[in-house]
Amino acid sequence: MNDHSRFASPFTRVRLVRTAAAATCTAALLLAAADADAQRNRRRQAQPQFSDATTVTVVEVPVQVISSGAPVRDLTRDDFELLDGRRPVEITGFDLVDLSLVEGKPTQKQIPVAARRHFLLFFDLFFTAPDSVGRAQQAAADLVLTSLHPTDLVAVAVFDTRPRLVLGFTSDRSQLRQAIRSLGQVQVSETVVRDPLGLVISDIGAALAAGDEVAGGTQTAGGIDAGAMLSETRRELQNLQEQAERGNEASRIAAMTQGMSALSDWMASVEGRKHVVFLSEGMPTRVLYGNQGLTDEDRASLLADSEAVIQGRTQEVDQQSTFGDSSAQSAMERMLRQFREANCTIQAVDVSGQIAGEAGSRRGSLLQMAKDTGGEMFSNFTNLGDAMEEMLERNSVTYLLAFQPGNLKQDGKFRRLRVRLKDAPRGTQVVHRPGYYPPRTYEQTSPFERALGSAQAVMGGVETGDIDAAVLATGFPADSGKAYAPVLITARGEDLLAGVEGSVLPIEIYAYALDEDGVVRDFFSTRMGLDLAQAGAAIRQSGIKYWGHFDLDPGTYSARVLLRNDITGRRALVTGVLEVPGDGTVLQPPLFPEPPTKWLLLREDPSEQRQDVAFPFLLDGAPFIPASRPEVARGGEAQISLVAMNLAAGAVSVRAQVFGPDGEEVTQGGEVALDQSQASGGALSRLNGKFVAGKKLDPGDYTLTVTVTDSANGQHSSSTPIRVL
Known part of the structure; x- marks a missing residue:
C-alpha cells in the first residue's frame, strides 16, 4: 500500500482564488524539440524574441529570395539592406533556415518560430x-x-x-x-x-x-429564358x-x-x-x-x-x-x-x-x-x-533578419518595411513582411490571441520569456496502465510578482509531452489564483514549485511547459527531455534533493493524481523532492541521486561532464562520487552520492551530463541544467 501521507505533507495548503475559466477555444492558431541543452542555450542567446513585458522591441523579418522560380541559397547578412520606413536600420540578428537541409524527426531540429512556415x-x-x-x-x-x-x-x-x-x-x-x-x-x-x-x-x-x-445552402443563379426577355413586365419582376x-x-x-x-x-x-x-x-x-x-x-x-x-x-x-x-x-x-x-x-x-x-x-x-x-x-x-x-x-529557404526600431511610438500605426538585396541579378524577387505594428500590451490582446500565442510558443519549443523558470520531467514504471511521469516546475517569485498590484496572483500553467514525431501524447493545464495575503511572503522569498504529471507509453519525449502571469502577461517557456522506461535501459536526469521549505509547493488537484504509484523520489529509503534546476556553490558539493531502469547487475562507474552555455565542455567542471557499496540490479536502481562542482566555475547556468557504465560495459547518459552560485 502506498504511503500517500508522506507524498502530500510537504505541499503547502494555500487558499486558491479560482480565476474565471476561459471559454474553451476549439483551437488556437498557433515544433522543434529538445536538442542538447547546450544547443538550446545557444539558440536562446542568438534568437531575439518579442516579449510581453520587455522594454526593448525586436522585429523579426522572414525573407525569401527567388530567382528563376527557385529559392536563392547561401546569402549572408551583408547581402541585405533593411529599411524601417525610409530609414536604413542595422540588422542585429540573422539566421538561415533551408528545409532541404533539415531532415529527420520534427523534434530533432530547433527552428526559430518566426522562420517556420505556418499553413x-x-x-x-x-x-x-x-x-x-x-x-x-x-x-x-x-x-x-x-x-x-x-x-x-x-x-x-x-x-x-x-x-x-x-x-x-x-x-x-x-x-x-x-x-x-x-x-x-x-x-x-x-x-x-x-x-x-x-x-x-x-x-x-x-x-x-x-x-x-x-x-x-448555396445560392445558385436562376437562368433567364428567351420568353422572359420578350416580356417587359416579367423582366421587371425578375x-x-x-x-x-x-x-x-x-x-x-x-x-x-x-x-x-x-x-x-x-x-x-x-x-x-x-x-x-x-x-x-x-x-x-x-x-x-x-x-x-x-x-x-x-x-x-x-x-x-x-x-x-x-x-x-x-x-x-x-x-x-x-x-x-x-x-x-x-x-x-x-x-x-x-x-x-x-x-x-x-x-x-x-x-x-x-x-x-x-x-x-x-x-x-x-x-x-x-x-x-x-x-x-x-x-x-x-x-x-x-x-x-x-x-x-520557393518558400523552402527563409532568411530571418532582426532589428531594433528606434524611438518606436505606441500609436498603433502600421510601419512599412523594405528589404533590398545588394547587387541582385535582374529578375530576382525578394519576398518579405510588408511592415509591422508596435507591440500591444498584454491588456490590449484578446483571450483568443493570448491562447494562440501560447500555443505557438509551445509548438515552437524554443525556450524564452521573462520569468526565471525551470522544469524537471522524469519517468517511472507503474504497476498498471501507462508509466508515471512526474513534472516539477519552478518559477522565481520576484518575476511572477512584478507588476502585480492586487491581492491575487493569477498563474496559468500549460504542459505538453511531444513524442519524436511531434505528436502530443499527453498534457495538463491549470489556472489558479494565489492569495497574496497568505502566500505572498513565501512567493517573494523564492517562488513556486508545481507538481503535475503525464501518463505515457515508453519512449523519448519533449516536455514543454508554458507558465504565465495572467495579469501582466509575463511568461516563460521551458523544455526538457523526458525518457519513459520500457524494456531498455534508461537513466533519468540527475536528481538533487532540496529542502521542501525552499519553495511554495503546489500540486495538481487530488482528482488528477495517480493513486496506483508509490512515491518516486527516495534517498536511502526517505522521500525527497528534487530540484527542477539544482543550485550549487563554486567548489561546493550537493547530494545526488541517479535513478536507472534495467541496468546490468553489478558494480558501476560514473563520469560527470559540465558544459557551458556555448556547448563547450568546461575542464574540471565537476565530478560525481558515489557512496560506498553502490551497485545496480533489478528493474530499478538508485545510486546515491555527491556532486562536487569545479572550483573554477564562474557563477551562471551550465548543463551537467552524467554517464553511468554498468557491469556489461553499457554506457547510459542523462543531463540536467544546474546553476552555479
Missing part, C-alpha cells in the same frame, strides 16, 4: 456545396500528409456562419488528420479533458456528415427578384469578408510567414465585380440590358449588376489589405471540380484573394500537394 487550412462551408467539401478534405489531406515538411506547422479552421478554429498550429499529423476529417464536428464526452490551447482534439468515432455545417437574391448574396459576402478580417487579425499575432490555404468554390463574382467573369446566361442578360438602355428603359437595368456592389468591393479590399499587413498570403484552392468556363462566375474572387496577397490559385488538380510543389519549393 492554415481554411474550409469555406458557407459558399461551398457539400460534395465540394469532400473534395476539399481530400485535397487538404493530400497536402498535409504527403507534401509538407515535418517542421511545418499547420492549423485547421472552418467558416460556416463565422470563422471557427478547429485545431491550433501543430506538427502533429495524427491530430491534423482527425481535424480535417471532422472539421470540428466532434461530440465530446463530459469526462474528456479539453485542451485550452487547442493543440489536441478529441478522438473521432465517425466521419463528418457531408454538408451538416453548410448554413442556408429584376426585383434578382436584386433581392443579390442583396442576400451581398450580405453573405459581407459576413465572409468580416469573418476573414477577424481571421487576419488572429493571424497577425502569429510570428513568421503565414499561408492561408483557402478551400472554397469562391464567392459570387457578379456581386463583387458586376459584368466581369460572366457566364453565357449572364452575357445574354447583358445584351438585353444594353437594348433597354438604347430604348430609354433604364429603369429595367440593375446598376449593381453592371458595376458590382461597391460596399462588397470595399470590404474585400480592406480584408485583403489586412492579410497583407499580417504577412499572410492566401493560397486559393478551387474545390468545385469544374472547368474554367463553368466556374468563371465564382473563380474570380479566389483569383483576387490570391493575387492581392502574393499567393496563387490552384484548380483542376489531382493532388493538391503536387500542384503546390513549386510554391512549397
